[in-house]
Amino acid sequence: MVEFKDYCMQFAKILRGKSKVDENVCTVSFHRDFKATVQGKPSKSVIPADVLFESLDQNGLALNLAEIAILEQEIPAFMQAVTQQGLIVSALHNHWLFTNPTIMYIHIQSVESPLDFARKLAYAFSLLSSYPVAE
Numbered sequence: 001m002v003e004f005k006d007y008c009m010q011f012a013k014i015l016r017g018k019s020k021v022d023e024n025v026c027t028v029s030f031h032r033d034f035k036a037t038v039q040g041k042p043s044k045s046v047i048p049a050d051v052l053f054e055s056l057d058q059n060g061l062a063l064n065l066a067e068i069a070i071l072e073q074e075i076p077a078f079m080q081a082v083t084q085q086g087l088i089v090s091a092l093h094n095h096w097l098f099t100n101p102t103i104m105y106i107h108i109q110s111v112e113s114p115l116d117f118a119r120k121l122a123y124a125f126s127l128l129s130s131y132p133v134a135e
Contacts, residue, residue, distance in 0.1 A: 004056065007114070014118035015051055015125070017134040026114070027052040030132030032069050039098045046096055046103060049132040051121060053114040064117035066108040071101055074128050081124040082108055087117070 002010075005019075008026035012019035017028035030049035038046055049068040056062040070078060075092070082089060091107040110117050125131050 007056070011053065011114050011118045014115060014122055016122070016131065017051075024056070025052055025054040029135040031135060032128075033130040033133050034071070034101070036103060037100045038096050040100075046099060049125075051118070053117065056114065060113050061111055062114045062117075064108075064110045064112065064114055066106075066121060068106050068108070068132070070104050070106050071129065072104060075104065075106070077127045078106065078124055081127050082106075082120070085120040085123070086110070087120055 004024060004026070005021050008019040008021050011026055012028045015028050015030075017030055020027045020029070028051045030051075031044060032047040032049060034047065036043055036047050047069040049066070051064075051066040053062040053064045068078075079089060079092070088109045089106060090109050092104055094103065095105055096103065108121070
């Protein structure tokens with residue numbers, strides 16, 4: 001089997017991001033490329049997109065998780081792309097009040113090959129108004 005760190009780098013490459021490994025968790029962090037305010041103040045911290053996998057087993061299956069800041073108008077196409085590929089949308093909600101534009105957060109999960117999960121998310125990311133930017 002490929003080294004975990006190398007596998008994590010492949011995962012990040014598919015997503016067009018940079019990988020980080022910490023305690024056998026592979027994380028790729030992004031931010032969304034649009035301006036947002038909270039209570040009238042500019043904020044970059046409210047527009048993340050984090051994708052990770054952990055608990056990789058000998059069969060190449062892992063728990064895959066993602067949380068993505070998403071604009072209201074992006075929800076229908078993004079959610080359809082995610083669910084039609086067999087991924088689970090476990091939550092869609094807001095985190096902050098008084099944001100401009102209105103920002104929602106979508107949580108996605110699966111148990112499958114992390115590289116398959118990354119390919120599915122990369123496709124869904126391509127449907128957003130802007131592809132998430134690597135941190």
